[in-house]
Amino acid sequence: MKFFESLLKLDRRIIYIVVGLLVMLPLIKPLGLGVSSGPRARALFDAVDALPAGKTVLIAVDFDPSSMPELYPMLVAMMRHAFAKDMKVLLCGLWVTGSGLADQAAQTIPKEYGKEYGKDVVYLGWKPGVDAVILGMGENIKNVYPTDYYGHPLDSLPMMRDVQRLRDIPIVFAISAGTPGYQDWLLYAQSRYGMRVGAGVTAVSAADAYPFLQSGQLTGLLAGMKGGAEYEVLVQKAGYSKAYMPAVAAMDSQSLAHVVIMLLVIIGNVAYFATRKRSS
């Protein structure tokens, strides 16, 4: 029984070290616990994969740095998928705090596929107003964005010649950490311009998105880091990318972290009940 008592008095810092290591190690050397791609991630992947080369995919970066761990890998994976299929990527955003992230992606990912800014990828930037922005883009993108994030007039960008308004874009992948987000793209882009909408959301708000899946309005859904990892695996299995997959590595850490929490609860309860039985 002495063992259980000492177990109860275990210093918190030992627990912190154990958790810290178990979460950090898989990031350095991924264990590859295998990420099985669920139906929702596959539905989005198939919808994008079926698009012919040359088509443009619109990605809405509607999140800020604080939800970056869960949502940024989705942005990267979708861009890699589009570029590998010689498709073009148009970036925009309804969150002012997301501009830095979209800019970072627009500068780094195209290089991996030898793609050129203005020809294969354009970042429009942020504009205030949610319905005004989406409805405006529906009529004519240039009304809302006369110039892109870097100040180039839209007419000077070759890619924008065959993308005048939302009807020219088959699908929008709205990555949202809250509102404004995918619900606005559904409310304005889909019901008025018939655009297909795929959504990427944080794990906490995934449950709210399920009704839109059942009703068929959402073409696919990536939920939290797991959703990002599923899409990364799909992109890699299709041979579109061999790069390091941050979400997949993170899923190993997430798995270990969950297991550690459960073991701690079990051990804690066993020690608690053992000492209580002895003392009562």
Added chain:
Amino acid sequence: MHISHSILTWVAAVLTVGIFSFLWRDNPFYKFCEHLFVGVSVGYSIALTWYNAVYPDLFNPLFLQPLSAVPLGKKLLLVIPLALGLCYFCRFIPKVSWAIRFPMAFVLGWGMGVAIPATFQTSIVKQIQGTFLTPGIFGRWDVFLWAIISFIGVICSVFYFFFSKEHKGALRVASETGVVFLMVGFGASFGYTVMARMSLLIGRFQFVLRDWLGIIR
């Protein structure tokens, strides 16, 4: 392993390590970061409040704009929120500290007046609609079963919250089942919160390992 050269990444990394040092022991490095955090967040909200609310809605129209742009009527209207806002400062003057009740009365009254219909709309009428059993449930056996279970779950859980009757007989059975649903519901949100917090921790480690130390690509 190529460490980052950007000052800003170093600042972010040092602050991250500073906050995490609290896990080992409360120490001056943590206290510095915590007090810095308090100061920066206060300054940030002041700047945002000025540019998003005070300047565009009060200062500019009331003081800067000429009468041609903002008619006298509008300016007088703006004096009301200004006066109410200034009442907050009476809290520091003991004799008139009761004047703080005027802005509180306005904010509370307005807030409650807006909240009541909105709460009826989203938390009651819409939720009732969502709880109805509709003919659609007769589709598949599992859809039917889950619809019945959640229907019973809602009703029993509401019975748990009954206050004006002793929980005896049928009411006791209902509230006991209600507790089961409540606890499973809380367990689910507990599981979710664990996942959300762990993702943030993983995000911090990815920042430290990739952007700062460059150990992972």
Added chain:
Amino acid sequence: MISLLILLLAAGQIAPPDTGPAVPAPPAPPAAVRAFDTPNDAGKSITLRWSADTLARSLLIERTGPDSTTIIATTEPGETGYLDEQVMDRVRYTYRIAAVGDGDTVWSASTAEVSSTPQLFNTNRINILIAMVIFFVMVIYFIETAKRGRSLFVRRIAGLDAVEEAVGRATEMGRPIVYVPGLGSVADIATIASLNILGEVAKKTAQYDSALLVPNRDPIVYTVAREMVKESYTKAGRPDAFRNDSVFFVTDQQFAYAAAVDGLMVREKPATNFFLGMFWAESLILAETGAQTGAIQIAGTDSVFQLPFFITACDYTLIGEELYAASAYLSREPLLLGSLKGQDYGKMIILAIVVIGSALLLLSRTPSLAFFGRILDFFNVS
């Protein structure tokens, strides 16, 4: 939540992708063209509806005003409606719609005259008005009956019976009670409920003469809490026992406040901790540290995300509405008991609607009773 429903309704109107080449035959003019003032709006808007079974390349919409006739929009053939928001109120307009084929344009008959006006009552929200009236009448009725002295029963709430025992325990052990009124502002319902309970707990600490510590995060809640405790000590006949530094402001930064209260609990080793009110992510820091110091912990919040931590880490937890009922339970004050009774009847009505409504909706499967299906629409929100 509202937009959730609009989106689900919008599901049915996804315009089918336009396929198939236009047939060269001249398109038939759009039929059943109707124009009416858009209901339940702030005016300046007229809605057009038509049934476009033509195979035209596009449709033209023409408006004839008192002084001008202009074509205001061209739309896709699949469209069957248009919202004209460039109109003035109380001005008479007529509309015509044309189907544009390969070579020719065929106009429909023009609509009757119509003018736009703002409405004074939004008929879509009649269901909310009914719900409000019913609930208000009930709450006020029960408050009045309570005022006339009829005693109202309140069921036992485990956490609150422990308050008496907890305060007694603190006195025997000669250790203080820490009461955290939550991190919310005075506009939050949970904070108002918590401040009322603080008043009751303060009366007991005055009677038992045990020490009470109330750290605050919101400057306004701090002033209200101080008044509450001072008033309770005078009501309990012990104005002298009230110590000025028992209720104090710490900081309004969430995690700095949590760290400060943790330090307080570890130093003072209180016999009982109360965590009642609005809590966010810091609830776990408080509950876990409190559990270490061996104090009895009574928690209560309406935040669904924080309740799991309180339930596992504390001895007693008031779940959501139990926190609101606590002040009525402790004070036995007729006004509070009355409104509690009103809430219970509100819940009964909701359950009745849900059960009866479901039964009727399920019956609506049989063709003869199909009209029951419209019950669902009555609960639409917009």
Added chain:
Amino acid sequence: MKRNIPLAICLLFGIVMMVQFFVPHPASVAFYDLTTKWVRIVGAFALVLGTGSLVLYHVDKLQRRRPGWYYSIVTLAAAAITTVIGLGWGVKPGRPLQDVIFTSFLVPLNASMFAILAFYMASAAYRAFRARTREAALLLVAAFIVMLGMVPIGAAIWGKLPDIAEWVLSVPNMAAKRAILFGVALGGIATALKVILGIERGWLGGGKQ
């Protein structure tokens, strides 16, 4: 005077805003927009009040040289510098307040504070989460199912686990949340009504007539 006028203001705005909800007329919409701006302005002053009490607290700590007074310099300096940068160069993206202060100070500090909670959760899981009561045990079992179902390791243990976790989230969890929502909504509305009608006067701060 000190109590009746505030109560009257509270009653007036409470009733008017409730009625406004049902009136789509442009005048009513204009009134709503006007008063929303007022609430934001008055709220801004409340922020100044909160900051005032914070600054007074730290200045007092500084003057009295109470233990840890030098940290108060850090808070006051950080607040002053950030306010100057914010007011001086504006809050739009691309300006120093967003690019430097927000991205390199606030985001890491905030994220780290939240990430610390993951460690607290681990230590709390060990030291405080006891299946003391039947309810707490039920809660922990449901938590295990959801936690395992949400990560690949769960699917590796048993193929059906993710579906069960999905079920727990969409059936019992949804039912419980909806029931709590009814109760909290009615409780909140009753309390709000009592504040508007002046029955609930706690916010007046008791005491003085």
